[in-house]
Amino acid sequence: MSGHFSALLRADTPAQGPRVPVSVLTGFLGSGKTTLLNQLLASPDLSGTAVIVNEFGEAGLDQDLLTAAAPDDVVLLPNGCLCCAVRGDLVQALGALMDRPGQAIQRVVIETSGLAEPGPILRTLLLDPLLSTRYRLGTVFCTVDAVLGQNSLAQHPEALAQLAAADEVLVTKLDLITHPAETASLLNCLAQLNPSAPVRQLGLDGVELLRQRLLAPRADLAPPPAPAFYHPVGAPTASPRHLADVQSFVLLRDEPLDLDGFAQWLDMVVAAQGEKLLRFKGLVQTVQSPEKPLVVHAIQHLFHPPAYLPAWPTADHRTRLVFITRGMDREALESTLDVMARPRRRRRPT
Numbered sequence: 001m002s003g004h005f006s007a008l009l010r011a012d013t014p015a016q017g018p019r020v021p022v023s024v025l026t027g028f029l030g031s032g033k034t035t036l037l038n039q040l041l042a043s044p045d046l047s048g049t050a051v052i053v054n055e056f057g058e059a060g061l062d063q064d065l066l067t068a069a070a071p072d073d074v075v076l077l078p079n080g081c082l083c084c085a086v087r088g089d090l091v092q093a094l095g096a097l098m099d100r101p102g103q104a105i106q107r108v109v110i111e112t113s114g115l116a117e118p119g120p121i122l123r124t125l126l127l128d129p130l131l132s133t134r135y136r137l138g139t140v141f142c143t144v145d146a147v148l149g150q151n152s153l154a155q156h157p158e159a160l161a162q163l164a165a166a167d168e169v170l171v172t173k174l175d176l177i178t179h180p181a182e183t184a185s186l187l188n189c190l191a192q193l194n195p196s197a198p199v200r201q202l203g204l205d206g207v208e209l210l211r212q213r214l215l216a217p218r219a220d221l222a223p224p225p226a227p228a229f230y231h232p233v234g235a236p237t238a239s240p241r242h243l244a245d246v247q248s249f250v251l252l253r254d255e256p257l258d259l260d261g262f263a264q265w266l267d268m269v270v271a272a273q274g275e276k277l278l279r280f281k282g283l284v285q286t287v288q289s290p291e292k293p294l295v296v297h298a299i300q301h302l303f304h305p306p307a308y309l310p311a312w313p314t315a316d317h318r319t320r321l322v323f324i325t326r327g328m329d330r331e332a333l334e335s336t337l338d339v340m341a342r343p344r345r346r347r348r349p350t
C-alpha cells in the first residue's frame with residue numbers, strides 16, 4: 001500500500017512503542033556540521049544513530065567524510081536542498097530506516113544542507129501523518145562559524161532562517177579566534193536574533209554536552225503551532241526561491257593532479273572570483289600521494305588546513321571538487337584546472 005490515502009490510513013494505527021527522536025543539525029555552509037557529527041558518532045554509546053545527510057549539489061562528499069559512522073547508518077539525500085526538492089525523499093528515507101531489518105534505530109540526526117531553510121523540514125517531521133506516529137522531533141541544533149558567522153548572517157537569508165529555527169546554537173571554530181573580544185559581537189548578534197536559544201561555545205565539553213542531549217533528548221512534545229516562518233499547511237513549498245542564483249557543480253578528474261599546480265589553481269580561483277564562492281570541498285588524488293585522498297575545504301574565501309585521509313573511503317578514487325557558488329564560471333574553472341594541475345611530465349635528460 002502506498003500513496004497519500006494509505007499513509008493516512010496507516011497513521012490511524014496507534015504507534016508501536018516509543019517514538020524515535022529526530023534531531024536536526026543545521027548551520028550555514030562550512031560551519032562545522034560534519035566535523036561535529038564525526039566527533040559525536042565516535043562515541044560508542046551513540047551506536048544505533050542513523051544519519052541522514054543532505055547536500056546541495058549533484059555529488060555529495062559528506063558521506064565519505066563521515067568516517068566515524070557505520071556506512072549502513074548513513075543515508076545520503078543528494079541533489080537538492082531538503083527544504084525544497086527532496087522533501088518526499090526525506091519521508092521515504094525515514095520510513096525505510098524504521099522498516100529496515102537488524103538493530104533498531106535509537107535516534108536519527110538529519111544534517112541539512114548548508115543552504116537549507118529548516119522550517120519546511122520541521123513541518124514535514126511534525127505534521128506528516130505517517131512520520132509523526134513513529135518519530136518525534138528532538139532538538140534543532142544550529143552551528144555558527146565564529147569567524148564567518150556574522151558575515152553569513154548578514155549576507156545570506158538561509159543562515160538567518162537556520163538560526164531562527166534553532167533550539168540550541170553551537171558556535172564552532174573558536175580556536176581560530178585570537179582575541180575573545182572578537183566573538184563578543186557575534187554572541188550579541190546571536191542573542192538578539194534568537195533570544196530563546198542557548199548559545200554553546202563549542203570546546204571539548206561542548207561536544208560532550210551535545211552527546212548527552214542526543215542520548216536524552218527533551219520530552220515527547222505535542223506538535224507546537226507552526227511558527228510564522230513555516231509555510232502554511234497545504235501551501236506550495238516547492239519553490240526554491242532562496243536558491244535561484246546559487247549553482248552547484250562538481251569537477252571530476254580521473255587522472256591524479258599535480259599538488260603544486262592544484263594549489264596554485266585554487267589560490268588563483270579564490271583571488272579572482274572569491275566573492276562568488278560560497279563553499280568548496282574536494283577529495284583530491286594527487287600525483288604525489290595517490291593512495292591518500294587530500295581533503296580540502298574553503299568556506300567563502302577562507303581555507304581550512306588541508307588534510308590527508310589515511311585511505312580512500314570507497315573504490316572511487318577520482319578527484320571530486322564540489323563548488324557551491326553565486327555566479328562562478330564553470331568552464332573557466334575546468335579549463336584552468338586542466339592547464340595548471342595537469343601532471344608535469346619529467347623532461348628526458350638530453
Ligand SMILES: Nc1nc2c(ncn2[C@@H]2O[C@H](COP(=O)(O)OP(=O)(O)OP(=O)(O)O)[C@@H](O)[C@H]2O)c(=O)[nH]1
Nearest residue numbers: 028029030031032033034035114172173174297304
Ligand atoms: N579550526 C577549526 N576548524 C573547524 C572546526 N569545525 C570545522 N572545521 C573545519 O571547517 C571545514 C568545514 O567543516 P565541515 O564540518 O565540513 O562543515 P559543514 O557545515 O559540514 O559543511 P557543509 O556540509 O558544506 O555545509 C573543515 O575543514 C573542518 O575541518 C573547528 O571547530 N575549528
